[in-house]
Amino acid sequence: MPALSIGDLARRTGVPVETIRYYERMGLLPKPPRTEGNYRAYEAAHERRLAFVKxxxxxxxxxxxxxxxLDLADGADRxxxxxxxxxxxxxAEVERKIADLTAMRAELQDMLGHCxxxxxxxxxIxxxxxxx
Amino acid sequence: MPALSIGDLARRTGVPVETIRYYERMGLLPKPPRTEGNYRAYEAAHERRLAFVKxxxxxxxxxxxxxxxLDLADGADRxxxxxxxxxxxxxAEVERKIADLTAMRAELQDMLGHCxxxxxxxxxIxxxxxxx
DNA sequence: CTTGACCCTGTAGCGACTACAGGGTGCAGA
DNA sequence: TCTGCACCCTGTAGTCGCTACAGGGTCAAG
Incomplete structure (x- = not known):
């Protein structure tokens, strides 16, 4: 596989270009090598890592x-x-949010039902x- | 009822002081009159409005x-x-979020169940x- | 050789707060 | 009267996870 441009990677993973650069700044993705023209040049390993993040x-x-x-995934023996x-x-966090939203839904439905x-x-209302 | 300080209002409504000031800046609460010492002085109407917002x-x-x-609530005949x-x-928004979170929960539960x-x-995982 | 799609960096904006910094006010106790 | 402390003030910057520019550079097709 030849190197991928950031746009190629975006199309393959469904992660917007700006977001990929953001993840790089945030240290989630390694800084890829650059082409002569200073374009990011990604390999399959980068794509796998980004897919994991997504x-x-x-x-x-x-x-x-x-x-x-990601740190844990890199240490196979741990x-x-x-x-x-x-x-x-x-x-737990997801369940907490579901509980909150379920209460909101009940109240909203009740309001609308009585309108x-x-x-x-x-x-x-x-x-x-x-x-x- | 005497005028309430912002701290009194915060205690009565459960809305933090900083958030009350933020709502005022955002135009959700009217600017209250001030005391001689430049403290905000709230009345019952302010408390009702803040409770509505909360x-x-x-x-x-x-x-x-x-x-x-709030605009609609102020015009009784509309x-x-x-x-x-x-x-x-x-x-609709709440239901969309519940659906997303329910899918996340299922996947997380499944992961954890197979660990x-x-x-x-x-x-x-x-x-x-x-x-x- | 120009057009247009793509890429680069750096910065600012979003929503809804939250957390200071650096000051002023007001009241109770010594 | 002084002092300490809780409270109040404004203004600004930080949070999270992006998203949207502005102002430029690169590259391949026609």
Missing amino acids: RSRDLGFGLDAIRAL PCGEVDALARDQL RADTVADCE IGRLRGR | RSRDLGFGLDAIRAL PCGEVDALARDQL RADTVADCE IGRLRGR
């Missing part, structure tokens, strides 16, 4: 957690307890936002 | 939407269709982040 982002991991995951802990923390008025004066 | 925030409305809701539309948009390895080399 999948982690899609699962909601923050960039700090991803840095940690025990994977830390990986487990990171995933567990992330799951029968024509004017703001007796609007159930406004009334509830006011606190009944 | 409840809306707790339901996930953005500050722009809240500004619109039809409440716009209020309805804002609430409906917010519900039986001792080392990173055969860690199921790392493997899946790598793309199997």
